[in-house]
Amino acid sequence: MVMVDRQSAKNRARRRQLADLHVLRYVPGSSAIHRCWAGTKILTIAALSIGLVLWPTWSATGLVAALVMSGFLVAQLPAGVAPRVPRWVWIVVLVGAGLALASGGLPDAHLGSVSVGVGGLAVWARFSLIGIEVLSLAALVSWTTALADLAPALARLAGPLRRLRVPVDEVVGAIALGIRCLPLLLEEARVLSAARRTRRPERLHGMQERADALEEILFTALSSALRRARELAEAIEARGGSPSSPSETHPLQGVDFVVLGLAATAFVGMVLLR
Amino acid sequence: MQWRRNESVIHGPLRPGELAEVAVLGDLALVLEVIGWFAPLGGAFQALAIVPFAVLSSRHRLRAGVIAVVSAASVAFLIGGIGIVLQTALAGSVGLSIGTTFRRRWTSGVSVAITLLVAGVPIAIVSDFVDWISPGFRRLSFAQVRLLWRDVVRVLDGLGMSQAAANGTHTLNVATTNWWITIPVVELAAVLLVAALCLRIRPFLLALTKTSLAPYTGGLAERAAGVEGPIAPVPARVEGVWFRYPEARTDALSGVDLEVKGGALVALVGPNGSGKSTLVRVIAGRLDPVIGRVDRPGRPGYGERGGTAMVFQRPESQVLGVRVRDDLWWGLETGARPPIGPLLGLVGLEGFEERETATLSGGELQRLAIAAALAREPKLVISDEATAMLDAEGRADIMALLERLRDQGLAVVHVTHRMAETRVADVVAEMRQGRVVSIGSPADSGAAPTTGETVVGLAPRSAGGPGGRPGPQQGERLGERERPFPLVSLRGVGYEYAAGSPWAKRALQGVDLDLGTGEGVVVTGANGSGKTTLAWILGGLMAPSEGRAYIGGSPIDAAPGRVGVAFQHARLQLLKPWVLADVAAGASDDAARDALRAVALDPYEIGPRRVDDLSGGEQRRVALAGLLVRRPDLLVLDEPYAGLDDEARLALASVLRDLRLNHGIATVVVSHDLDNAEMLGERLVRLEAGSVVGEELIAW
Numbered sequence: 001m002v003m004v005d006r007q008s009a010k011n012r013a014r015r016r017q018l019a020d021l022h023v024l025r026y027v028p029g030s031s032a033i034h035r036c037w038a039g040t041k042i043l044t045i046a047a048l049s050i051g052l053v054l055w056p057t058w059s060a061t062g063l064v065a066a067l068v069m070s071g072f073l074v075a076q077l078p079a080g081v082a083p084r085v086p087r088w089v090w091i092v093v094l095v096g097a098g099l100a101l102a103s104g105g106l107p108d109a110h111l112g113s114v115s116v117g118v119g120g121l122a123v124w125a126r127f128s129l130i131g132i133e134v135l136s137l138a139a140l141v142s143w144t145t146a147l148a149d150l151a152p153a154l155a156r157l158a159g160p161l162r163r164l165r166v167p168v169d170e171v172v173g174a175i176a177l178g179i180r181c182l183p184l185l186l187e188e189a190r191v192l193s194a195a196r197r198t199r200r201p202e203r204l205h206g207m208q209e210r211a212d213a214l215e216e217i218l219f220t221a222l223s224s225a226l227r228r229a230r231e232l233a234e235a236i237e238a239r240g241g242s243p244s245s246p247s248e249t250h251p252l253q254g255v256d257f258v259v260l261g262l263a264a265t266a267f268v269g270m271v272l273l274r
Numbered sequence: 275m276q277w278r279r280n281e282s283v284i285h286g287p288l289r290p291g292e293l294a295e296v297a298v299l300g301d302l303a304l305v306l307e308v309i310g311w312f313a314p315l316g317g318a319f320q321a322l323a324i325v326p327f328a329v330l331s332s333r334h335r336l337r338a339g340v341i342a343v344v345s346a347a348s349v350a351f352l353i354g355g356i357g358i359v360l361q362t363a364l365a366g367s368v369g370l371s372i373g374t375t376f377r378r379r380w381t382s383g384v385s386v387a388i389t390l391l392v393a394g395v396p397i398a399i400v401s402d403f404v405d406w407i408s409p410g411f412r413r414l415s416f417a418q419v420r421l422l423w424r425d426v427v428r429v430l431d432g433l434g435m436s437q438a439a440a441n442g443t444h445t446l447n448v449a450t451t452n453w454w455i456t457i458p459v460v461e462l463a464a465v466l467l468v469a470a471l472c473l474r475i476r477p478f479l480l481a482l483t484k485t486s487l488a489p490y491t492g493g494l495a496e497r498a499a500g501v502e503g504p505i506a507p508v509p510a511r512v513e514g515v516w517f518r519y520p521e522a523r524t525d526a527l528s529g530v531d532l533e534v535k536g537g538a539l540v541a542l543v544g545p546n547g548s549g550k551s552t553l554v555r556v557i558a559g560r561l562d563p564v565i566g567r568v569d570r571p572g573r574p575g576y577g578e579r580g581g582t583a584m585v586f587q588r589p590e591s592q593v594l595g596v597r598v599r600d601d602l603w604w605g606l607e608t609g610a611r612p613p614i615g616p617l618l619g620l621v622g623l624e625g626f627e628e629r630e631t632a633t634l635s636g637g638e639l640q641r642l643a644i645a646a647a648l649a650r651e652p653k654l655v656i657s658d659e660a661t662a663m664l665d666a667e668g669r670a671d672i673m674a675l676l677e678r679l680r681d682q683g684l685a686v687v688h689v690t691h692r693m694a695e696t697r698v699a700d701v702v703a704e705m706r707q708g709r710v711v712s713i714g715s716p717a718d719s720g721a722a723p724t725t726g727e728t729v730v731g732l733a734p735r736s737a738g739g740p741g742g743r744p745g746p747q748q749g750e751r752l753g754e755r756e757r758p759f760p761l762v763s764l765r766g767v768g769y770e771y772a773a774g775s776p777w778a779k780r781a782l783q784g785v786d787l788d789l790g791t792g793e794g795v796v797v798t799g800a801n802g803s804g805k806t807t808l809a810w811i812l813g814g815l816m817a818p819s820e821g822r823a824y825i826g827g828s829p830i831d832a833a834p835g836r837v838g839v840a841f842q843h844a845r846l847q848l849l850k851p852w853v854l855a856d857v858a859a860g861a862s863d864d865a866a867r868d869a870l871r872a873v874a875l876d877p878y879e880i881g882p883r884r885v886d887d888l889s890g891g892e893q894r895r896v897a898l899a900g901l902l903v904r905r906p907d908l909l910v911l912d913e914p915y916a917g918l919d920d921e922a923r924l925a926l927a928s929v930l931r932d933l934r935l936n937h938g939i940a941t942v943v944v945s946h947d948l949d950n951a952e953m954l955g956e957r958l959v960r961l962e963a964g965s966v967v968g969e970e971l972i973a974w
Binding site: 126179218 | 287288290291292293294295296297298299300301302303305306308309311314318319322326329341342344345346348349351352353354355356358378391407409411414416417418421422424425428474475478482486490543551560576578579583584585586588590592593596597599600604605606607608630632643646647650739772773774776777778786796813815827838839841843845846847848849850851859860866868885886898900901904
């Protein structure tokens with residue numbers, strides 16, 4: 001009985017994650033970050049994450065961490081926005097840290113008479129932190145930007161590419177439609193996973209069963225997605241067949257220049273501190 | 275064969291069919307990647323993100339594939355930053371090349387070789403380049419690998435395998451110092467493996483092109499034919515029109531005559547498959563009749579200003595904008611955008627312009643779709659079953675709106691299978707098997723008072739009492755339900771979505787419900803009343819946030835298999851491509867045939883058919899059969915009637931009654947639709963804003 005309960009508790013937790021999965025959800029607000037032009041935010045996180053990946057030093061990691069944290073503070077986001085982190089992530093982080101600690105490495109830390117090499121742990125910590133920071137940057141943008149503002153901002157940012165005969169409007173139209181349809185597809189994923197539970201055992205055994213399960217999920221999802229695409233195609237046709245080019249009307253304000261200035265400074269800082 | 279021919283014709287910007295698949299399949303890839311973050315088979319899901327791109331480029335030209343990869347990668351950046359962008363770009367480039375080799379119909383060996391060359395080599399070169407310009411991340415990653423290896427060495431030394439450890443250390447050193455060879459080799463091997471695995475989806479893709487899911491080539495017949503001239507869709511006279519879809523064995527339309535003119539509302543009624551939708555597509559100029567003609571003063575101008583507009587069945591598939599405002603103006607250039615206020619006022623959505631479309635109800639979405647159609651000032655508005663998925667209130671709103679458009683002088687055609695909706699029409703045309711069998715005013719066609727909504731006589735009963743006792747007319751089955759313990763019991767059940775987050779939404783509170791063996795309950799309520807949430811909890815798909823939901827003494831969500839849930843979108847519940855294989859999964863073929871018989875389908879006729887070739891009603895019954903082979907004690911059905919015609923409804927209702935009376939399976943039908951409620955159960959539960967507001971016995 002205890003076994004059953006533990007299993008079902010685990011499954012419950014997994015279901016909650018899918019039910020409460022929030023991708024690109026906006027938290028309304030009026031902070032400086034909310035008022036900032038979407039394009040400014042996109043440029044900023046692009047610069048910071050590229051800098052972080054190219055020069056993953058401790059100083060860069062710290063710099064970005066400070067910026068992310070002040071971003072969250074300025075945006076005044078409620079604590080509840082943080083996603084529930086699946087337990088296995090914690091386990092991976094802890095096991096990784098344990099292994100890293102076990103392998104030692106310079107410098108040594110002294111605790112009374114015991115001396116432990118924490119160099120490995122430091123590498124692991126930096127590795128994990130970079131992952132978290134990249135995700136947090138993206139989350140900060142999606143929580144503070146209305147979805148509808150994203151595509152027009154991308155259109156303005158990519159504007160210069162028009163001169164190279166890149167079909168910017170076409171791509172932006174596809175992005176806008178993609179953003180619009182994402183909640184529909186997520187809902188289908190939720191129903192599909194529930195529908196599977198009504199017909200298949202929840203525990204899978206062996207590679208073959210797992211492969212079969214993946215195949216079933218994939219083909220059902222594809223069929224359903226293609227049917228959805230067909231309906232969308234009819235609706236698109238009924239509206240003349242092609243998206244209009246989005247026009248960006250959001251004016252650049254003082255806050256945009258401040259944020260862009262900070263991002264540029266941080267980027268230069270990362271280059272210099274590498 | 276057909277796609278090849280089309281491919282050579284298509285140039286220039288994406289066609290509607292391509293754009294839709296670019297957006298939807300790109301999203302599917304992203305969803306797979308996101309699920310990979312926390313699913314038990316995470317890594318596998320992320321690798322599967324290749325498949326949507328492969329599917330797309332096996333069906334459409336390269337332009338569509340490239341735009342899909344670029345736009346999905348951009349959305350990925352907004353979702354999860356640079357890491358998921360890289361994943362998407364990798365999955366996209368491999369999917370793009372393998373899909374293209376499928377489209378070109380190259381052999382498996384060639385497919386894999388080309389993919390290796392076109393996707394693998396560039397990936398290897400780019401990653402070498404990136405590693406070369408940024409030694410930082412490379413060194414950090416290698417430091418990580420070396421640290422882990424040091425642990426392994428210690429274990430190996432402990433086991434007395436120092437030689438193996440030393441060899442490993444040497445190999446690792448060689449590999450990391452020669453990283454510019456090691457990394458590309460590993461990547462190429464991965465691409466090779468993945469490409470080989472992708473070959474497995476090829477039969478599935480080929481089969482798809484033979485079903486209704488073949489690439490959508492669109493119905494812009496007039497534009498394809500390059501017809502020019504003034505737009506004037508009405509008055510239109512359909513004269514002796516015959517139509518047959520390519521590769522179909524029967525005519526969709528055989529000798530149809532009909533007149534459509536301004537200021538008149540034509541209602542087209544008839545069962546599913548009677549040719550209604552084909553006829554309206556002919557009227558809209560999207561299909562050219564094989565024989566006969568449509569006589570109009572100008573060209574129909576489908577989707578153009580002053581031309582023909584069309585609204586379809588599924589509300590959420592018609593909305594193309596994130597915000598109401600974007601949706602209304604979708605496809606209109608800056609100069610051609612009408613003011614929003616009056617348009618929204620006309621359809622009763624005042625003040626909605628900044629709302630996100632994802633937050634609208636089905637009825638609101640359909641009204642928005644009509645408003646978007648009206649933004650082009652059409653002369654002819656066609657509703658192709660725009661009311662089929664809506665609740666009574668939503669249907670009434672749409673009908674009132676169509677009437678108003680007629681009164682403003684527009685020509686309106688409304689396709690429906692509900693006789694009640696023909697009352698406001700000027701002309702009612704009834705169709706059967708591709709013919710118009712009767713035409714006249716609503717009074718002639720018997721559209722009078724049997725509206726469907728009023729067939730149920732309801733006897734009031736106090737709310738929240740102990741488990742519903744059916745009236746004495748239920749006869750012998752009464753005794754069973756006198757047992758002290760009901761089959762299912764809900765006590766104080768509540769549910770809150772996303773509890774604790776800024777998006778928290780309460781859907782249910784304090785629901786008490788008992789259900790006996792073989793009992794039938796109908797749960798009803800408006801949109802947003804918590805019906806579907808209750809269905810999920812009864813089905814054990816979610817555990818309640820508060821309260822207890824038990825079946826036979828254990829929590830429902832810990833008793834998989836005892837409850838079957840049938841979803842409105844039945845396709846998502848069908849897991850195999852063929853009907854019999856789908857139903858038989860986890861059981862024998864004989865059991866599957868019995869289950870198909872139990873849902874009134876002929877196992878030998880429907881068993882060998884493709885799931886994707888079935889109608890919506892058939893898919894729903896097959897899904898039900900798939901649940902029945904697991905021998906559940908309780909079946910929960912979410913909106914089982916949505917989109918079904920009268921005949922299919924009646925068939926489904928009698929199947930459910932048979933399951934209750936002869937198989938002892940309790941049923942809960944969740945629906946806003948009370949047609950044939952007397953066949954669906956003995957008890958009606960009304961929900962309002964997440965609480966039970968009334969329980970009534972359903973009288974015969």
